[in-house]
Amino acid sequence: PYHPAMMVALLLYVYRSGVYSSRRIALGCEERLDFQAVTALNQPDFRTISEFRLRHLAALAGLFVQVLALCRKTGLARLEHVAVDGSKIKANASNKHKAMSYARVVEAEAELTREVDAW
Helix, strand or coil: CCCHHHHHHHHHHHHHHCCCCHHHHHHHHHHCHHHHHHHCCCCCCHHHHHHHHHHCHHHHHHHHHHHHHHHHHCCCCCCCCCCCCCCCCCCCCCCCCCCCCHHHHHHHHHHHHHHHHHC
8 A cells, every 4th residue: 555645646646637537657767857856656556546536536626626725825826847957947036916806816716727627
């Protein structure tokens, strides 16, 4: 058995990376350095990943919504690219357009919930 915290961290990371198939996740745990860093070199097989995900589906859905809301709140809502080579990337550091009203926060949370449900 694998520690639940490691499995949750793995699922959070792979979903953020756009990998949803338990077979691809298991393969990534064998071949990809970033997956191995999250799992501390553990290599759960695809059945273990799939069963963990099914067993804890309701709790994981709520957790994913919370994580996405936290990322949006801190300005990390777009986690589509991670650079590990020190490349310089042009960024917009202005906070002028990031202020959200309560209505927009509620709308954004509902949108995140729909997105997680679609996963």
